Amino acid sequence: MSTDNPRQGLHIALREKAFDGTPVIGSVDIHADSGDFVALVGPSGAGKSTLLSLVAGLDSDYLGEITWDGAPLSAPGHSPARLGMMFQEPRLMPWLSALDNVRLVEAQREADEPGFVSRAATLLEEVGLGHALHVWPNQLSGGMQRRVALARAFTVEPRLLLMDEPFVSLDMPTGNRLRRALLALCERHRPLVLFVTHDLREALALADRILFMGDSPARVLLDYRVDIERGRDLESAEVAHAQQTLLARHPELLSGIIDGSSKRTDPYDDPRNNDEETP
């Protein structure tokens, strides 16, 4: 649940983020805590990915403060909330097996923590790849590669998980399976998830809170609490009804906050993106 205490969990108190003197994100104030699932939705160019990169510490050139439990995320010696990340591309090392791709992230902990026991195989089993531990990425379908990336994101036991359209361009059944796998992992590990998506249905199916970003420079235009049970398939009646209800309550979402690119995550016919065993 979101915290009432701004010192707990994540606090984004951004005054401005600019590129080359041009502000792209304005004043943004967001609190969220472990166990929350927050979706960021908005038109192309609204600054969603930029906001994630600030939270990830990949870009520290901004005005304001981003903290975890009251300490700056970039503070030396402060574990940045054990950060997990997943992007649109699975970004697997082609010369490493599925298992070694996941184990790679554990290397530092193995070095630092005597007696550390690898969880890579368990995580791969949890995402349904227990039978494919020693398979190379080029032998895995697009959906299976995303499963490896999902398992890898959880190896650090993240308290904060940043996801930037991780399931885009998957066909609908594969995307639904991946979303269920993500929610099952979240149920067990309870990270705070910041999840960027163009697809309002995906936000409604996964998140308990949706932040709609837009305007220029971008800000949070609407902080919406989702009240359907999580984990529904995107094409389910519950998600369709939740979408209708939301748009009836907030018709302004149709004129600008959500753009035509929300169609981008509709099923594609690319057979590489299904969940077949091998292409």
Ligand SMILES: Nc1ncnc2c1ncn2[C@@H]1O[C@H](COP(=O)(O)OP(=O)(O)OP(=O)(O)O)[C@@H](O)[C@H]1O
């Ligand atoms: N490195 C950069 N240098 C200059 N401008 C940038 C840079 N990165 C992003 N921008 C600009 O900042 C704005 C926000 O971009 P960002 O990628 O964060 O938007 P977004 O909401 O994630 O868009 P999309 O949904 O298309 O991925 C855009 O106008 C973009 O052109």
